Amino acid sequence: MARIFSESLDRSVSEFAVPYPLRWKSRVCALVGLCGLLLLVVIFATTRGSASIPFATCLNALLSRLPFLHIASSCSEIFSMIVLDIRLPRILLAGLVGAALSVAGATYQGLFRNPLADPYLLGVASGAGLGATVAFLVPFALSWMRFGAIPLFAFVGGMGAVAIVYSVAHVGKTLPATTLILAGVALAAFLSSVTSYLMTTCNEELHGIVFWLLGGLSLTKWPEVWIVFPCVIIGIAVIYFYARPLNVMQLGEEQAQQLGINVEKVKLILLSAATLITSAAVCFTGLIGFVGIIVPHAVRLIWGPDHRFLLPLSALVGAIFLILADTLAHTLLQPTEIPVGVITAFCGAPFFLYLLRKRKGFASF
Amino acid sequence: MVELKGVSLGYDSKAVLSNINLKVISGKILGIIGPNGSGKSTLIKGISRLVNLFSGRILVSGQDIRNIKREGLACLIATVPQNPILPEAFTAFEVVLMGRTPHLGLLRYEGEKDATIAWEAMNATKTQFLAERRIGELSGGERQRLVIARALTQQPKVLLLDEPTANLDIRHKIEALELVRSLCSERDLIVITALHDLNLAAQYCDWLVMLNEGQIYTEGIPQDVLTVDNIKKIYGARVCVYPHPINKLPTTLITAGGSHVQKGGNGKSQMRNTAQSTKAQNLRWPECEGFV
Numbered sequence: 001m002a003r004i005f006s007e008s009l010d011r012s013v014s015e016f017a018v019p020y021p022l023r024w025k026s027r028v029c030a031l032v033g034l035c036g037l038l039l040l041v042v043i044f045a046t047t048r049g050s051a052s053i054p055f056a057t058c059l060n061a062l063l064s065r066l067p068f069l070h071i072a073s074s075c076s077e078i079f080s081m082i083v084l085d086i087r088l089p090r091i092l093l094a095g096l097v098g099a100a101l102s103v104a105g106a107t108y109q110g111l112f113r114n115p116l117a118d119p120y121l122l123g124v125a126s127g128a129g130l131g132a133t134v135a136f137l138v139p140f141a142l143s144w145m146r147f148g149a150i151p152l153f154a155f156v157g158g159m160g161a162v163a164i165v166y167s168v169a170h171v172g173k174t175l176p177a178t179t180l181i182l183a184g185v186a187l188a189a190f191l192s193s194v195t196s197y198l199m200t201t202c203n204e205e206l207h208g209i210v211f212w213l214l215g216g217l218s219l220t221k222w223p224e225v226w227i228v229f230p231c232v233i234i235g236i237a238v239i240y241f242y243a244r245p246l247n248v249m250q251l252g253e254e255q256a257q258q259l260g261i262n263v264e265k266v267k268l269i270l271l272s273a274a275t276l277i278t279s280a281a282v283c284f285t286g287l288i289g290f291v292g293i294i295v296p297h298a299v300r301l302i303w304g305p306d307h308r309f310l311l312p313l314s315a316l317v318g319a320i321f322l323i324l325a326d327t328l329a330h331t332l333l334q335p336t337e338i339p340v341g342v343i344t345a346f347c348g349a350p351f352f353l354y355l356l357r358k359r360k361g362f363a364s365f
Numbered sequence: 366m367v368e369l370k371g372v373s374l375g376y377d378s379k380a381v382l383s384n385i386n387l388k389v390i391s392g393k394i395l396g397i398i399g400p401n402g403s404g405k406s407t408l409i410k411g412i413s414r415l416v417n418l419f420s421g422r423i424l425v426s427g428q429d430i431r432n433i434k435r436e437g438l439a440c441l442i443a444t445v446p447q448n449p450i451l452p453e454a455f456t457a458f459e460v461v462l463m464g465r466t467p468h469l470g471l472l473r474y475e476g477e478k479d480a481t482i483a484w485e486a487m488n489a490t491k492t493q494f495l496a497e498r499r500i501g502e503l504s505g506g507e508r509q510r511l512v513i514a515r516a517l518t519q520q521p522k523v524l525l526l527d528e529p530t531a532n533l534d535i536r537h538k539i540e541a542l543e544l545v546r547s548l549c550s551e552r553d554l555i556v557i558t559a560l561h562d563l564n565l566a567a568q569y570c571d572w573l574v575m576l577n578e579g580q581i582y583t584e585g586i587p588q589d590v591l592t593v594d595n596i597k598k599i600y601g602a603r604v605c606v607y608p609h610p611i612n613k614l615p616t617t618l619i620t621a622g623g624s625h626v627q628k629g630g631n632g633k634s635q636m637r638n639t640a641q642s643t644k645a646q647n648l649r650w651p652e653c654e655g656f657v
Contacts, residue, residue, distance in 0.1 A: 019458060019496060020480035113452075241471060247459075248466050252450035258413050259519070260439030260467030305454040308474075 027309040034316040038095070041320050045091045045327045046083050050334055058083050090220040093228060093284065094326040094340075095319035097217070098291055100232045100281035102318025104274040105292030106299070106310055107239050110246045111270055112177050118293035119278040122184035122271070123161035126191035128282045131157020132212050133195045136205040147223070150212065151283040158279035161187055166271070175267055177253075214339040215286035217326050224284045235277035236315060242266055243307040250305070290344045291318055294352050301355045321348065366390050367412065367523055367555050372421035374404075374411035380419050381407045382579045389572075391522070394549055394556040396570030398563060398590075400600050403576040405559035406447065409527045412557065413444045425523060439467035443516035447527040447559075449508070453501030457511050460500060461487055464518025486517035490544060506537035513544060517552075524549070526558035530565060538562070542569045563617045567591055568609075575599060591615040 046058045057075045061083040075083075104119035112121075120126075135153035165187050169180040199209055245266045249256045253263045282288070295318040296310065303313055325343040332338060367389045375381040382404040389395045397405045410416045412423060414430055423430045425441050433441070443464070451460060464486070465479040475483075487493045490510045495503060503511070509529065516524055526545065530538040546569055549556045560566040566573055567587040574584040577599045583590055593606050596617065605618040 018477070018481045018484045020477045020484075022475065022480065244466065244469075244471070247455075248463050250450075250452035250455065251460075251463065254410075254415060255444075255446060255449060257415060257435065258439060258442075258444040258446070259463060260436035262435055300454070305452060306459065 024309070027303050027306075027313070030303060031309070031312060031316070034313065034320070038316055038320050038323075041323050042091055042095065045323050046087045048327045048331050049082070049087055051079075051082055053079050053083065062088070085222070089222045089225045090217050090326070091323055092225050093220045094217050094322045096225070096228050096232045097281040097285050097288060098295075098318035098320070098322025099236065099315035100228075100277040100318075101288065101292035101322075102295040102299075102314040103236050103239055103311055104278045104281075106296035106307070106314045107246070107270050107274040109293075109296055110307055110310075111249065111267060111274075112181060113250060113252075114177075114181070115297065116293075117181075119274065119281075120188075120287070120289075120292070121181060122165050122275065123188045123191065124158040124275060124278045124282065125287050126188040126195065127161025128154040128158035128279060129213055129287060130191045130195045130198075131155070131160075132286070133198050133209050136209050136212075137198060137202060147227075151224075151227075155279050155283035157191075158282060159275060161191060162271070162275045173264055175264060211339075212286040215282075215288035215341050216329070216337065216339055217285050218330065218337055220284070228280050228284060231280035232277050235273045235280070236311070238273040239270060239277075240308075240311050242270055243311055246270065246307040247305075287341070288322070288344065289341045290348055291322055294348050295321060298352055298355055301359050366424075366426060367557070368422075368424040369412075370422045370424070372411065372423060373419040374407055374416050375419060376407075376416055380579070381416075382411065382576075385421070385581060387574065387581075387584075389555050389557060391553045391555045392550055393571040394546060394558060394569060396566040396573045396587075397557065397559045397576060398561075398566050398573055399576030399582075403599075404579045405576060406527050408576070409444065409525050409557065409559055412523070413442050413525055414438060436467040439519060439521075441521055442523040442525060443519040443521035444525040445509075445512050445516050445527065445529055447531060449512045451500045451508060451512070453499060455500055456496065457492060457498055457500060457503065457507075458483065458487070458496040460511060461492075461514045461518055464515040467519060482520065483514075483518045486514040487511075489517060489548065490514040505532050506534070506540070509533060509537070509541055510544070513541070513548075517548065521554070523555045523557070526556070528559055528561060530560070530562060538565060545569070563591055563596070567614045567616065568612075587615055591617060 043055075043059060043062065046062065047053055047055050057079055061075050061080045064080075065084060101119050105117070108117040108119060108121050109115060111117075131153035132150050134157075135149040138149060162184075165180065165183045166175070168187075169175060169183040171179070199206060202209070245256070245261050248259050248261050249263065249266065251259070256263050278292075296314045299310055299313045299317055303309055322340070322344070325347065326340050328347070329338045329340040329343045332343075367387070369385050369387040372385040373380045373383045374385070385408065387395070397408060399405055407416055411418060412430075414435075418431065425433075430438060430442075461483045462475055462479065464483065465475055469475065469479070484493070484496075487496060490513050492507065492510050492514050495507055495511065500508065500511075513529075524545070529541050529545065533541060542565060545556060545558070548554060558570070560570070570587065572584065573587050573590040575582045575590050575595060582599055583595060591606060592615070593604065596602060596604055596606070602619075605620065606615050607618065608614070609616045
């Protein structure tokens with residue numbers, strides 16, 4: 001990956017020829033390569049788990065389900081069920097959540113031109129956390145489409161928190177970024193304190209709440225995937241639509257306006273879409289940290305700051321990263337499961353420090 | 366042509382500028398001078414519709430700017446801000462290419478035509494050799510030229526500059542303004558620039574507007590506007606103004622100790638020396654006239 005990066009720096013431009021076609025080749029190659037890698041990682045991850053299933057069997061089980069191919073399934077019913085109904089949904093959800101958090105992180109970082117921004121900056125995490133905690137504590141059984149109350153409450157909590165932050169921070173028709181961030185931090189502190197208080201008042205639900213707050217994918221079934229999939233794909237598509245305005249916004253809001261960008265509209269659309277995919281991602285899996293802040297930075301350091309590549313590359317890298325981290329989380333200390341957030345930080349942070357060290361003094365924004 | 370008719374501009378509900386009437390034609394440079402806080406930047410921002418227009422009308426080629434969409438306005442008017450924020454990790458060419466934004470739709474990528482326009486703008490500003498460098502590695506003068514290149518890439522009819530020479534050394538000041546002047550006449554642009562440096566304003570502007578407390582105090586050719594009396598009254602600074610030895614344009618001189626005041630006009634210098642500035646007695650200005 002580092003080699004691709006140095007190539008993109010060394011490209012030289014002749015003094016007289018127009019530099020066209022634009023030099024995007026290495027990044028397009030990276031996109032295609034990462035798509036292939038994602039596919040490989042998904043297949044690899046299906047072979048990992050408590051029952052050992054050989055690679056060929058997994059591949060066969062997966063291919064037999066592809067439409068139009070008519071490959072006869074030669075593996076046993078039980079293996080096929082483990083691969084397709086237990087492992088695959090978990091892997092796909094991990095990929096979707098990783099992609100959603102990474103794209104949301106890249107969007108927030110770009111919008112606020114702040115390297116410390118992450119998907120939880122505006123209170124999604126604390127809102128969802130409070131929602132989930134309340135759902136654990138409600139005495140009556142609520143359910144929505146076979147899911148318990150937890151995902152619904154978490155989703156509403158996450159979206160609601162950002163809506164409150166937005167309504168507090170906007171001044172007339174404008175939305176000052178600093179006010180928005182500060183309102184987010186303040187509301188997050190308030191909601192976390194309520195969550196903490198609620199946790200001290202309960203006994204038997206405490207374990208469940210803590211487990212949810214740490215985040216994990218262990219209970220994933222297909223219905224979860226089918227709910228999260230459209231939200232994340234639509235959200236990412238909307239954000240990608242605004243990749244060029246996001247580039248121009250790196251010049252600051254004033255210059256962006258002078259270049260014809262309707263800054264307030266772009267901010268509102270991007271904030272809504274990023275909040276939607278973050279809430280959708282966390283409502284089933286709990287608060288998985290670290291992915292959303294580090295993946296976009298790593299992608300920026302390797303492939304540069306252009307959002308038209310940063311966003312899709314972040315989605316792919318985030319998906320691959322979280323699938324691998326989740327695979328490690330549930331296979332490393334079998335049968336105990338390590339919270340996936342522990343793995344993401346433990347493996348991702350050293351790699352990121354290495355990147356920082358290697359590109360020392362190199363602005364990534 | 367840019368026309369301002371009875372314009373009042375300001376932030377939120379407070380008007381900073383009131384009752385401004387101006388007319389600028391293409392191929393000429395209009396300089397806006399005035400002390401800090403007199404509304405120079407606000408006027409520049411007002412014409413690019415960044416601040417509220419309370420009353421009056423701003424017309425660009427006969428069109429009221431309130432009736433033009435943001436993209437359309439950015440195709441007409443390009444701005445070089447006072448302290449432009451530039452993302453350090455982007456390459457110079459990428460930043461110049463951003464000037465094509467108003468001409469492209471949301472999902473259209475830059476084509477060969479856009480790259481050619483950007484490349485030609487970098488040629489005009491002599492920045493082609495920087496194309497592959499990252500903004501973070503560039504000096505202040507280089508960044509300034511890139512921002513001008515980006516403005517040209519917008520292919521505007523009007524070029525607004527807010528203190529284009531702030532933070533530049535003397536050579537880069539001259540280069541930046543020479544560039545603006547040659548672009549102005551070659552491309553028949555309407556150029557409106559706010560300037561602090563009165564000597565630069567006198568040398569490079571065809572018409573000067575002197576603002577004071579949100580109103581036009583006076584306007585005219587540099588010789589009429591930059592007088593000792595006007596500068597003393599508006600800036601509260603006592604300076605000497607002499608005709609430039611080569612081109613006779615008014616040249617503002619300051620003296621340490623600050624008590625030289627030119628009396629009378631028309632370039633015939635009469636100095637009143639005080640006891641503090643004894644050295645000045647030996648340096649008599651008219652000797653320079655030998656150069657002419």
